[in-house]
């Protein structure tokens with residue numbers, strides 16, 4: 715049986731990932747900040763899907779989860795949790811404290827989760843660390859504005875690329891993905907895809923990944939994106 719740990723699984727794309735992987739027979743460790751209020755996720759609990767508390771920006775929270783799951787070999791660590799922050803984010807419209815919170819969630823946390831769960835991932839069959847970024851991090855597709863979100867997801871892309879190099883010898887594949895413009899709280903109602911459609915499309919790409927894909931930046935269509 716394959717095991718996956720998902721961050722930010724209480725709503726949006728993370729919830730769809732959790733439900734779909736469980737339906738496909740995976741053992742899902744679905745994490746969120748406040749399980750007490752994660753009603754949709756809690757309703758999906760089963761022998762295949764357990765819900766665990768995790769604030770990805772709090773070291774003690776990561777350590778507690780690691781202790782709780784110390785026996786699990788993690789096939790996929792899916793760093794899905796993300797923070798857009800208040801909009802608009804153009805010139806003269808950003809706030810230092812907001813930038814820092816975005817860095818904590820979008821850039822630093824996926825590295826901390828990787829550090830904490832590295833040995834659990836190394837013990838697994840698939841050995842994959844999959845990070846959800848955004849096309850807004852792609853300098854090749856830039857159109858101005860969104861400074862903190864672009865910078866913090868761009869930081870995640872840099873973390874991913876360098877982890878891929880550092881972890882190659884340990885047989886771990888690390889890659890980064892744009893999930894599409896998705897109708898979630900973050901993406902709003904006008905997005906192109908539902909959360910289920912986005913998760914379905916990304917899971918198809920995840921299933922085909924090989925070690926040769928480590929260090930790559932993919933769109934949800936499977937095409938590579940310009941850094």
Ligand SMILES: NC(=O)c1ccc[n+]([C@@H]2O[C@H](COP(=O)([O-])OP(=O)(O)OC[C@H]3O[C@@H](n4cnc5c(N)ncnc54)[C@H](OP(=O)(O)O)[C@@H]3O)[C@@H](O)[C@H]2O)c1
Nearest residue numbers: 722726727747769770794795796848895896898899900901
């Ligand atoms: N929707 C889009 O169009 C779009 C486009 C490009 C990229 N993305 C990326 O796709 C991923 C999923 O986004 P989404 O659209 O599903 O967004 P969403 O509905 O806003 O969900 C964000 C998730 O991240 C969690 N989160 C935020 N801060 C956290 C923290 N400190 N600790 C743990 N969890 C935290 C949220 O938990 P709470 O409920 O506790 O806040 C929530 O579960 C994100 O990385 C996002 O940046 C989305």
